[in-house]
Amino acid sequence: xxxxxxxxxxxxxxxxxxxLAVASKVLYVxxxxxxxxxxxxxxxxNCGGCGYAGCAGAANAVxxxxxxxxxxxxxxxxxxxxxxxxxxxxVLEAEPDLAFRDCTGGERAEQLFHYEGAGDCRAQxxxxxxxxxxxxxxxxxxTCVAVCPFDAIHMGPEGLPVVDPLACRSxxxxxxxxxxxxxxxxxxxxxxxxxxxxxxxxxxxxxxCPGQINIPKYIELAGKGDYAGAIHTLRERNPLLxxxxxxxxxxxxxxxxxxxxxxxxxxxxxxxxxxDWELKNNLRLEIPCARETGHKVAVIGGGPAGLSCAxxxxxxxxSPTIFESMPELGGQLRYGIPEYRLPKKDLxxxxxxxxxxxxxxHTENKFGVDFTTQSLEKEGFEAFFIGLGAWASGTLRIEGExxxxxxxxxxxxxxxxxNAPPEIGPKVLVVGGxxxxxxxxxxxxxxxxxxxxxxxxxxNEMPANMEEIEGAEDEGVKFIFLTAPTKVITDDNGxxxxxxxxxxxxxxxxxxxxRRPNPVEGSEVRYSADTIVAAIGQKPxxxxxxxxxxxxxxxxxxxxxxxxxxxxxxxxxxxNVFTGGDLFSGPDLVISAVGAGRRAARSIHYLLTTGEIPVxxxxxxxxxxYTLFKDVDGVINKDRSAMPHLCKGExxxxxxxxxxxxxxxxxxxxxxxxxxxxxxICYDRDIPLAEIKTTRVGEKVE
Amino acid sequence: MKEFFLLFVSAxxxxxxxxxxxxxxxxxxxxxxxxxxxxxxxxxVVFVATMAASITWAVQEYLLDPLGLQYLQTLTFILVxxxxxxxVEMFLKKAxxxxxxxxxxxxxxxxxxxAIMGIAIICQREDFTFGKTVAFSFxxxxxxMMALIVLSAIRExxxxxxxxxxxxxxxxxxxxxxxxxxxxxxxxxxI
Numbered sequence: 001x002x003x004x005x006x007x008x009x010x011x012x013x014x015x016x017x018x019x020l021a022v023a024s025k026v027l028y029v030x031x032x033x034x035x036x037x038x039x040x041x042x043x044x045x046n047c048g049g050c051g052y053a054g055c056a057g058a059a060n061a062v063x064x065x066x067x068x069x070x071x072x073x074x075x076x077x078x079x080x081x082x083x084x085x086x087x088x089x090x091v092l093e094a095e096p097d098l099a100f101r102d103c104t105g106g107e108r109a110e111q112l113f114h115y116e117g118a119g120d121c122r123a124q125x126x127x128x129x130x131x132x133x134x135x136x137x138x139x140x141x142x143t144c145v146a147v148c149p150f151d152a153i154h155m156g157p158e159g160l161p162v163v164d165p166l167a168c169r170s171x172x173x174x175x176x177x178x179x180x181x182x183x184x185x186x187x188x189x190x191x192x193x194x195x196x197x198x199x200x201x202x203x204x205x206x207x208x209c210p211g212q213i214n215i216p217k218y219i220e221l222a223g224k225g226d227y228a229g230a231i232h233t234l235r236e237r238n239p240l241l242x243x244x245x246x247x248x249x250x251x252x253x254x255x256x257x258x259x260x261x262x263x264x265x266x267x268x269x270x271x272x273x274x275x276d277w278e279l280k281n282n283l284r285l286e287i288p289c290a291r292e293t294g295h296k297v298a299v300i301g302g303g304p305a306g307l308s309c310a311x312x313x314x315x316x317x318x319s320p321t322i323f324e325s326m327p328e329l330g331g332q333l334r335y336g337i338p339e340y341r342l343p344k345k346d347l348x349x350x351x352x353x354x355x356x357x358x359x360x361x362h363t364e365n366k367f368g369v370d371f372t373t374q375s376l377e378k379e380g381f382e383a384f385f386i387g388l389g390a391w392a393s394g395t396l397r398i399e400g401e402x403x404x405x406x407x408x409x410x411x412x413x414x415x416x417x418x419n420a421p422p423e424i425g426p427k428v429l430v431v432g433g434x435x436x437x438x439x440x441x442x443x444x445x446x447x448x449x450x451x452x453x454x455x456x457x458x459x460n461e462m463p464a465n466m467e468e469i470e471g472a473e474d475e476g477v478k479f480i481f482l483t484a485p486t487k488v489i490t491d492d493n494g495x496x497x498x499x500x501x502x503x504x505x506x507x508x509x510x511x512x513x514x515r516r517p518n519p520v521e522g523s524e525v526r527y528s529a530d531t532i533v534a535a536i537g538q539k540p541x542x543x544x545x546x547x548x549x550x551x552x553x554x555x556x557x558x559x560x561x562x563x564x565x566x567x568x569x570x571x572x573x574x575x576n577v578f579t580g581g582d583l584f585s586g587p588d589l590v591i592s593a594v595g596a597g598r599r600a601a602r603s604i605h606y607l608l609t610t611g612e613i614p615v616x617x618x619x620x621x622x623x624x625x626y627t628l629f630k631d632v633d634g635v636i637n638k639d640r641s642a643m644p645h646l647c648k649g650e651x652x653x654x655x656x657x658x659x660x661x662x663x664x665x666x667x668x669x670x671x672x673x674x675x676x677x678x679x680x681i682c683y684d685r686d687i688p689l690a691e692i693k694t695t696r697v698g699e700k701v702e
Numbered sequence: 703m704k705e706f707f708l709l710f711v712s713a714x715x716x717x718x719x720x721x722x723x724x725x726x727x728x729x730x731x732x733x734x735x736x737x738x739x740x741x742x743x744x745x746x747v748v749f750v751a752t753m754a755a756s757i758t759w760a761v762q763e764y765l766l767d768p769l770g771l772q773y774l775q776t777l778t779f780i781l782v783x784x785x786x787x788x789x790v791e792m793f794l795k796k797a798x799x800x801x802x803x804x805x806x807x808x809x810x811x812x813x814x815x816x817a818i819m820g821i822a823i824i825c826q827r828e829d830f831t832f833g834k835t836v837a838f839s840f841x842x843x844x845x846x847m848m849a850l851i852v853l854s855a856i857r858e859x860x861x862x863x864x865x866x867x868x869x870x871x872x873x874x875x876x877x878x879x880x881x882x883x884x885x886x887x888x889x890x891x892x893i
Contacts, residue, residue, distance in 0.1 A: 004769055004771065005771055008765065008769060008771055008774065009774065009777065009781075012765075012778055016781060016782070016784075016785035017785075019789060023789050023793070024792060027795065027796040027797075029796050118862070118863065118864065119863075119864035120861075120863070120864070122862045123862035123863060
């Protein structure tokens, strides 16, 4: 009995062992030896933070290429290096990824109703579509806090989750759990590449800014005294803060919610303050760049669009080279905007900061003459950004405009910019109503001339900025409205002596919404002039795209004589050629060119690294209607800071010294406090919500 | 035929391996947090239970019974099932990689699982024929899988509801399992 038992057990065990031994030989599957090595490299705590089934699962995922060297969320850089070593890679620089909350609401976003029961954001969102009135914001029930395996999130005093950057391992658990997409894991690269989407928390000013600057954030940081933080926030969208702080016509302020209470927040003055703070202290804050990718990109045109594109390409790790036809970089910033609005030394300081990131520059290299995209392609450039701007000026289209003494506004401004002003005056007539006309007039005043602006509509229809018009009036520029030129009258030498004009009358509004001027029969008048300056619109000059022996060009143009490109990606009809700035949009703002430069850099980045350019289907294209209020409740009036002027009287009209000044530190404090810290629909009230009789935001009850 | 049908229904509903026999509670609680995991584990149990019951039936019939060594049943069954699962794992890895991918990580977990062992031993106690053994073990596996999927579906819902702190996680899962078990007692009167 005992013998047979032992024999049976022994026999069974032996048979099983033999079968398994044979099977392991016969059924051997060659397994990647790296899996075992990776399992040794990983910490082996099986926390599951990476989203795979334990460390063995993570090792498999890495070998299969599903995950990168940074698979382990707790091991940090050392583990990433060990994993990379097994995979034959090298970790050069690990960008810190952090959970980021994109909601500013919290307690000040009204609750639609209180629900007792569901204590979890996901349940609340599923069952009741949430409770806050804002359709995108945080529900504040703290599911992200509960799911975080590293205790890196806690609920802040405002009812919003706060991420502890030291504890966060960017494992994405909170991102997956949040039903409102309020949380995201973002690296610097992702932040630089992000295009605003309609479900982001976008205050009206942010929606309006063509450069997509996170305005509420930089105002908040500036208000806290963290000027460096404000500058970093600005630099994620705009490398030209000194420039924009001085010349931006600030479309953002048009939609500031504060305008419904008193006056818009002086957003641009806050920008100017922090930019000037860096300049004055000569700080040159470090601008982080992603690690080198080795992709060479040619940026043709060193104006605001080109500088912005090169800057963002550099920060994304690529190697841009700027080709500029003029002796110095800056484009219209240097050769179009007069010194008294933007001092050249400040511009040079700002451009130097961009070039210091490691951008190569070739000046006095003219596109179409010294090089073409084909010749650059042979030198190893993989993609091209063409931002040549709009330098050709519109003509008056009247008799005699070829005569001596008639020139264009850009010619005059460029001449002054090159320190070789053309001979003008003493009596100057400027034709036009835009910023170029005003710049020309104010420059001529400084050159000692008697200046009159002729405009065919009235002051209200002038497209120039109101401060600029007022500045010109203050400096003694005379205006003649409702007058259009018809003929240039010359003397025997062919020099202009008079401009014959006709009076106009405003009629029905045209497509641009402005009332169309109609000539009044028999109302001709003559104005005497030594110099007539035509400042009536600029457009791109496209001749450089055509080679001498052919009139064919692979790049397509629009009927407005601009380059045709996809408005979201800025890709032209040639796959690796991108455009932006005035060459694409026609004459527009500096910040629009900067925004276009970033968009093009984003497209180039995706084209070079992945081969395709993704565009989200919910990107912000126009203002989000429900975020624009008719009135704003519960906010007490606070006066807007006045624009300080640096020079007055004679000194102002006879020199090119800068006219506008910056706020003082106290004024900045007051101005930042005026910001309502708007979200999509929430904002800071001075009066508690309970005392305001409203049901929903923007809808009053009697 | 009717006999087989009754055997099937009783194995799945009336004498459910977890809810009526209380076998295999460990994987029942451990792998019922997500439906996708529950499906993987359930299929692995169906697969292994059927194979294990069949082979142990042969061991009992042709080795233990003729030699009168029934008292070695537990020991030999453990040995046979463990070796079998190892072999099946290797075989699947080589021959049917997709199936290995789907069941892979669950196979070692159930090597000496009491549900598998229990099914094999019940088949012997009831003196089933080979055909009945296959049918019963397959149905019992299905019963386990069903209970597991139902519980995981409930737990996914519980995950987003308010549960007292002390009851969160396994405690509430055990209560749910208990309630399910009570509910399944209603099937007792069926057969």
